[in-house]
Amino acid sequence: MNFTTHNSFAIVERKDLAPTQMEEMFQLLANHFEGVTWIQFTLDLAEKNWVILLRRGSRLVGFSTLLVYESFFEQEPVTVVYSGDTIVAPEAWGSSALARGWITAVNRLRERYPRGKYYWLLLTSGFRTYRFLPVFWQEFFPRHDAVTPSNIRRLRDHLAAQRFGAKYDAASGIVRFEQPQRLQGALKNVPVERTFDPHVAFFLAHNPGHPQGDEMVCLTELRVGNLTAAGRRMATPQLCESGRDHR
Numbered sequence: 001m002n003f004t005t006h007n008s009f010a011i012v013e014r015k016d017l018a019p020t021q022m023e024e025m026f027q028l029l030a031n032h033f034e035g036v037t038w039i040q041f042t043l044d045l046a047e048k049n050w051v052i053l054l055r056r057g058s059r060l061v062g063f064s065t066l067l068v069y070e071s072f073f074e075q076e077p078v079t080v081v082y083s084g085d086t087i088v089a090p091e092a093w094g095s096s097a098l099a100r101g102w103i104t105a106v107n108r109l110r111e112r113y114p115r116g117k118y119y120w121l122l123l124t125s126g127f128r129t130y131r132f133l134p135v136f137w138q139e140f141f142p143r144h145d146a147v148t149p150s151n152i153r154r155l156r157d158h159l160a161a162q163r164f165g166a167k168y169d170a171a172s173g174i175v176r177f178e179q180p181q182r183l184q185g186a187l188k189n190v191p192v193e194r195t196f197d198p199h200v201a202f203f204l205a206h207n208p209g210h211p212q213g214d215e216m217v218c219l220t221e222l223r224v225g226n227l228t229a230a231g232r233r234m235a236t237p238q239l240c241e242s243g244r245d246h247r
Contacts, residue, residue, distance in 0.1 A: 007061065007092060009101025010053045011108070014065070017051060024060040025051075029087050035179055035213070041085070048084050052105055054098045062088035062098045068109050070116070071162065073155050077116035080159060081106050081222060086129060093128075096234065099136060103234040106222050118222040121159050123175055123215035127190055130203045133220060136231035140220035142173060144202035156219045173206070173217050180213025 012021075022045065030036040045051075047067060054062035065084035070077060088098055110118055124130045133140040141148040141156070148156070160168040164175050194200045207216040220226065227235060
């Protein structure tokens with residue numbers, strides 16, 4: 001059997017990453033984003049506590065870093081999953097393995113962080129990452145077909161200001177970093193046919209600075225009842241055990 005045609009994911013504690021794995025991650029990120037430096041990459045990684053690695057055979061084709069932590073909002077505990085650097089090489093765009101690994105990871109990590117409601121704090125400068133939300137989650141914000149509820153807006157603003165301070169503009173819901181990472185070359189472009197997708201059109205309208213690396217702040221509650229049918233398939237135990245995508 002030729003395993004190089006398969007994609008598999010692994011969930012790794014950041015402290016357990018080998019130097020070679022970190023180098024692979026850096027090279028993959030630098031190959032697809034402008035403005036990536038080793039110092040910036042390692043500083044960002046040091047703030048995270050979990051990493052999801054996507055491989056095709058032995059080769060790294062994607063990863064996502066996570067910071068899972070507890071906070072308080074309006075005197076109530078909340079648990080937050082904050083996504084850091086995330087990249088999937090174009091050759092693996094057709095695979096569901098990273099999505100499966102991500103949903104599997106946050107479900108497992110909930111056991112370690114059980115307090116309060118469970119939220120995903122997502123920053124995205126790319127429409128492909130934003131599209132992850134409507135594919136796998138029923139309710140998320142901001143979105144084209146619903147006004148963000150006031151309590152969700154307050155929570156988003158609280159968490160974003162807590163993490164990013166003055167870099168976060170609450171009026172627009174955008175984080176602007178001093179040294180942003182920008183997609184390279186053709187990856188910056190949005191295919192014309194994708195602009196007819198209402199979710200993509202919304203993202204482009206609400207984050208017009210995305211080519212310069214502006215990050216839109218999104219929030220969704222991580223609970224089984226909020227998964228779409230596609231999300232429930234990603235969370236199915238028999239699919240998650242091996243973490244292998246057999247497309």
